[in-house]
Amino acid sequence: xxxxxxxxxxxxxxxxxxxxxxxxxxxxxxxxxxxxxxxxxxxxxxxxxxxxxxxxxxxxxxxxxxxxxxxxxxxxxxxxxxxxxxxxxxxxxxxxxxxxxxxxxxxxxxxxxxxxxxxxxxxxxxxxxxxxxxxxxxxxxxxxxxxxxxxxxxxxxxxxxxxxxxxxxxxxxxxxxxxxxxxxxxxxxxxxxxxxxxxxxxxxxxxxxxxxxxxxxxxxxxxxxxxxxxxxxxxxxxxxxxxxxxxxxxxxxxxxxxxxxxxxxxxxxxxxxxxxxxxxxxxxxxxxxxxxxxxxxxxxxxxxxxxxxxxxxxxxxxxxxxxxxxxxxxxxxxxxxxxxxxxxxxxxxxxxxxxxxxxxxxxxxxxxxxxxxxx
Amino acid sequence: xxxxxxxxxxxxxxxxxxxxxxxxxxxxxxxxxxxxxxxxxxxxxxxxxxxxxxxxxxxxxxxxxxxxxxxxxxxxxxxxxxxxxxxxxxxxxxxxxxxxxxxxxxxxxxxxxxxxxxxxxxxxxxxxxxxxxxxxxxxxxxxxxxxxxxxxxxxxxxxxxxxxxxxxxxxxxxxxxxxxxxxxxxxxxxxxxxxxxxxxxxxxxxxxxxxxxxxxxxxxxxxxxxxxxxxxxxxxxxxxxxxxxxxxxxxxxxxxxxxxxxxxxxxxxxxxxxxxxxxxxxxxxxxxxxxxxxxxxxxxxxxxxxxxxxxxxxxxxxxxxxxxxxxxxxxxxxxxxxxxxxxxxxxxxxxxxxxxxxxxxxxxxxxxxxxxxxx
Numbered sequence: 200x201x202x203x204x205x206x207x208x209x210x211x212x213x214x215x216x217x218x219x220x221x222x223x224x225x226x227x228x229x230x231x232x233x234x235x236x237x238x239x240x241x242x243x244x245x246x247x248x249x250x251x252x253x254x255x256x257x258x259x260x261x262x263x264x265x266x267x268x269x270x271x272x273x274x275x276x277x278x279x280x281x282x283x284x285x286x287x288x289x290x291x292x293x294x295x296x297x298x299x300x301x302x303x304x305x306x307x308x309x310x311x312x313x314x315x316x317x318x319x320x321x322x323x324x325x326x327x328x329x330x331x332x333x334x335x336x337x338x339x340x341x342x343x344x345x346x347x348x349x350x351x352x353x354x355x356x357x358x359x360x361x362x363x364x365x366x367x368x369x370x371x372x373x374x375x376x377x378x379x380x381x382x383x384x385x386x387x388x389x390x391x392x393x394x395x396x397x398x399x400x401x402x403x404x405x406x407x408x409x410x411x412x413x414x415x416x417x418x419x420x421x422x423x424x425x426x427x428x429x430x431x432x433x434x435x436x437x438x439x440x441x442x443x444x445x446x447x448x449x450x451x452x453x454x455x456x457x458x459x460x461x462x463x464x465x466x467x468x469x470x471x472x473x474x475x476x477x478x479x480x481x482x483x484x485x486x487x488x489x490x491x492x493x494x495x496x497x498x499x500x501x502x503x504x505x506x507x508x509x510x511x512x513x514x515x516x517x518x519x520x521x522x523x524x525x526x527x528x529x530x531x532x533x534x535x536x537x538x539x540x541x542x543x544x545x546x547x548x549x550x551x552x553x554x555x556x557x558x559x560x561x562x563x564x565x566x567x568x569x570x571x572x573x574x
Numbered sequence: 575x576x577x578x579x580x581x582x583x584x585x586x587x588x589x590x591x592x593x594x595x596x597x598x599x600x601x602x603x604x605x606x607x608x609x610x611x612x613x614x615x616x617x618x619x620x621x622x623x624x625x626x627x628x629x630x631x632x633x634x635x636x637x638x639x640x641x642x643x644x645x646x647x648x649x650x651x652x653x654x655x656x657x658x659x660x661x662x663x664x665x666x667x668x669x670x671x672x673x674x675x676x677x678x679x680x681x682x683x684x685x686x687x688x689x690x691x692x693x694x695x696x697x698x699x700x701x702x703x704x705x706x707x708x709x710x711x712x713x714x715x716x717x718x719x720x721x722x723x724x725x726x727x728x729x730x731x732x733x734x735x736x737x738x739x740x741x742x743x744x745x746x747x748x749x750x751x752x753x754x755x756x757x758x759x760x761x762x763x764x765x766x767x768x769x770x771x772x773x774x775x776x777x778x779x780x781x782x783x784x785x786x787x788x789x790x791x792x793x794x795x796x797x798x799x800x801x802x803x804x805x806x807x808x809x810x811x812x813x814x815x816x817x818x819x820x821x822x823x824x825x826x827x828x829x830x831x832x833x834x835x836x837x838x839x840x841x842x843x844x845x846x847x848x849x850x851x852x853x854x855x856x857x858x859x860x861x862x863x864x865x866x867x868x869x870x871x872x873x874x875x876x877x878x879x880x881x882x883x884x885x886x887x888x889x890x891x892x893x894x895x896x897x898x899x900x901x902x903x904x905x906x907x908x909x910x911x912x913x914x915x916x917x918x919x920x921x922x923x924x925x926x927x928x929x930x931x932x933x934x935x936x937x938x939x940x941x942x943x944x945x946x947x948x949x
Contacts, residue, residue, distance in 0.1 A: 240894075240895075240898040240900055241891070241894065241895075241898075242895060242900050242902045244900065244901060244902070245901040245902065245905075246902070247625070247882075247902060247905060247906070248886070249882070250622070269894070269897060269898055270869070270890070270893075270894040270897070270898075274869070274870065274890065274894075277870065277872075278872060278888060278890055278891070284888070284890075284891055284894075285891065286886045286887060286891075494645070494649070495649065495652065497652075497653060507622075507624070511623070511661045512661060513653060513659070515645070515649065515653055515659075516616070516653070516659055516660065516661075518645075519615075519616065519644070519645040519649075519659075520615075520616075520617060522644060522645070523615040523616075523640075523644055523645075525615055525617050525619065526619060526620040526901055526904060526905075527617045527619070527620065527621070527622060529901060530620075530622060530901075530905070531622070
């Protein structure tokens with residue numbers, strides 16, 4: 200375990216379970232709650248770093264599995280690390296590759312020591328162990344890195360018991376393997392939808408002394424009520440003076456529900472994936488910009504939005520770009536969607552600091568119409 | 575014919591036949607020689623207006639044929655015109671739709687009054703006449719608009735004789751049809767590779783009193799020597815106090831050769847099309863960024879280049895984006911390629927003003943290796 204003072208987490212306000220904080224990293228302070236857009240392959244799809252910065256985004260996630268396969272963590276290291284390679288000079292986070300590897304289904308085989316898997320790109324065989332996952336993430340050089348874990352199907356109790364045991368053993372090995380002092384290694388809590396397993400996992404992982412903790416294995420098929428219940432279980436156990444990161448969650452309503460339950464950090468492909476499927480995210484719900492109703496609409500996506508897209512472009516223009524299959528559509532809608540989540544986080548933070556988070560959340564949830572996932 | 579003082583062309587320097595000028599338009603001054611990137615469907619592909627501005631580009635071309643079909647010139651007019659629709663507040667130029675319509679081959683039928691054609695999108699039947707081409711361009715609202723012309727295969731003398739006669743009759747009708755005072759209507763010279771037809775066309779078009787003139791029907795299959803010879807013919811006839819626009823030409827060596835022969839304005843899809851095919855344009859030739867040689871290359875495309883892409887990104891990163899099929903590749907390479915042509919034009923202008931254009935052009939052409947077209 201690396202002892203360091205780099206990664207201070209100061210809770211500057213708490214409103215019931217909702218927290219507003221400052222998490223110090225080598226590439227700048229993260230004001231929490233914070234939403235991280237995803238740059239799977241060392242780029243947030245269709246968005247340049249300067250456009251991303253202009254959305255207000257502060258933290259970017261990249262995927263260890265993808266970068267390991269292409270272009271290779273050694274190449275990224277040779278180019279001075281991920282920040283320099285992709286020219287994002289703010290805080291970055293990499294996942295451990297675990298989730299992607301386990302998602303390969305038939306193309307991977309798990310044992311106590313690690314996972315052997317086939318590349319989705321060329322079918323070549325590779326192996327991740329906890330030590331390898333840490334080594335790759337040290338080569339990439341993100342500010343926040345993740346322990347190698349096993350994400351089990353949420354309703355399979357026996358599988359989750361085994362996965363929790365393995366995740367714990369691997370967390371300890373990652374802990375031991377870490378050699379860089381300028382990266383915060385987060386432990387991950389697993390346990391499916393089973394409160395006792397979540398409790399056991401939160402207690403074990405908390406005891407290892409990580410500078411931050413993640414909740415994994417949620418938003419993978421369970422109900423919203425189950426997701427909320429699991430977060431409530433771990434919230435009471437994880438140390439309050441360290442940041443909590445809910446992996447892979449990014450719908451506006453989920454963000455608000457989970458901030459209310461003590462989560463500080465989120466990431467999700469949703470804003471950029473929806474953008475490539477013509478859906479704009481707003482404070483009141485989603486808009487399918489392909490709809491004919493937008494063809495002659497001179498309004499921006501959201502008249503209250505301050506993003507580059509809304510300050511400049513009409514729905515009619517965005518719909519034209521979509522119909523004409525112009526790449527700029529994905530860029531402009533991605534910019535808007537990321538800004539929507541980033542500004543929602545900023546407003547949530549202000550509400551927590553003002554001691555009015557409940558009112559903020561209730562008002563938001565009353566006005567918001569969740570929709571069926573379009574992707 | 576609209577008489578207006580809006581479109582002043584001041585030649586501030588001339589070095590043999592090469593000219594440096596200022597062309598005043600309602601959306602700002604164009605410093606000539608100038609290269610216009612092409613925004614076929616109301617967007618320069620993969621580049622946002624602010625990114626485009628940062629390349630130094632001053633003039634943008636859009637295509638009447640494409641915008642007429644989609645989203646429709648009436649919609650663009652309803653949205654306040656093309657500048658506002660696509661958020662380009664600098665000078666714009668639209669072509670007449672003639673070149674695209676004639677390129678439809680079997681899908682169009684020409685008569686003395688105009689052209690009936692089928693949409694490449696849905697096969698629906700449409701008709702362009704000189705009056706219609708002006709009306710559409712008035713709806714779009716570019717600063718510079720073009721007369722409706724017929725572009726014939728370069729080596730067919732009989733066809734070119736008919737096309738020149740038709741182009742002249744249509745130029746007069748466009749002249750008469752123009753109703754807006756804030757657009758400069760340019761006449762177009764045709765004539766294939768036949769000096770006498772070019773001469774006849776330049777004389778006829780010049781006599782109509784347009785505020786600027788274009789040379790059409792070049793870079794369509796003839797040799798470079800023939801292209802240069804045709805420009806030399808019209809250079810001696812077109813009035814020197816009005817700008818000359820060579821349509822559809824944009825390779826660096828062609829720009830230099832044609833500035834030397836008295837051309838002021840150029841447009842071409844080349845920089846953005848090459849970018850989408852992984853080719854970077856430099857002052858010395860093209861680089862295929864997909865080449866394995868770039869995989870570990872920490873240099874920018876061009877160490878002397880000041881564009882956003884070269885100030886930030888390595889060839890290794892650009893190649894990674896290409897291999898990973900990330901949209902950002904097209905954006906970053908397009909930014910670089912446009913900047914390369916824009917900065918080449920700026921340097922050519924400085925050389926003309928300094929009375930050293932021959933030296934500049936000779937040095938450039940000595941160092942430049944033209945390549946086979948990759949698109």
